[in-house]
Amino acid sequence: MNNLLAAATTNPWKIYYYIAIFATVLFVCKLILFSFTGSGDSEVLSDFNTETDTDPSFGFFSFQSITAFLMGFGWMGYAALTQFSFGHKMAILLAFAVGFMFMFLSAMLMFMAKKLEKNVSNDKSNAVNKIGKAYTSFHPNSNGQVEIEFNGKLQVVNAVNTTNEPINSFDLIKVVKVQNDILYIEKVKK
Numbered sequence: 001m002n003n004l005l006a007a008a009t010t011n012p013w014k015i016y017y018y019i020a021i022f023a024t025v026l027f028v029c030k031l032i033l034f035s036f037t038g039s040g041d042s043e044v045l046s047d048f049n050t051e052t053d054t055d056p057s058f059g060f061f062s063f064q065s066i067t068a069f070l071m072g073f074g075w076m077g078y079a080a081l082t083q084f085s086f087g088h089k090m091a092i093l094l095a096f097a098v099g100f101m102f103m104f105l106s107a108m109l110m111f112m113a114k115k116l117e118k119n120v121s122n123d124k125s126n127a128v129n130k131i132g133k134a135y136t137s138f139h140p141n142s143n144g145q146v147e148i149e150f151n152g153k154l155q156v157v158n159a160v161n162t163t164n165e166p167i168n169s170f171d172l173i174k175v176v177k178v179q180n181d182i183l184y185i186e187k188v189k190k
Helices: 002-010 013-037 063-082 088-115
Strands: 131-134 143-150 153-161 172-179 182-187
Touching: 013 063, 013 088, 063 088, 143 172, 143 182
Parallel strands: 153 182
Antiparallel strands: 131 143, 131 172, 143 153, 172 182
């Protein structure tokens, strides 16, 4: 322990250097893990997250943002002492400033990446009054399937013929109502 303190007082840049290397390796590993799995932090430091309605992995005090802080802190402290020849007090101030900037940017980038996730709702009530095609033949007042576009994509869904006339495959249909995720259709008159 005395050797570590002696090294820190004679070469304070080594502390920043080792913090920067360690944090950079952790940051890159976590970023690679996020890229391949798409998952953020499990429950790491979720107690510090102040927002309750969002994913705790993208809070300001997530593992990713803390490693970003340590990375910015270490590299700026190292550069301030070795490249810019600042004193130790100025190096600490600059290291904290850059560390907090890295922490903030990391949290913001992860938050924006999380917002890119697309939640596709399959609300079939959006299909009311839409025109589609019968995918199967329908006998009067019977079940079958239709091909219809709603919620931005073409889908084949279950439907019920509400009329007393048959509907053949590929006939145009119109959705008149949706109940219990079942489309109720009628044939489009020509």
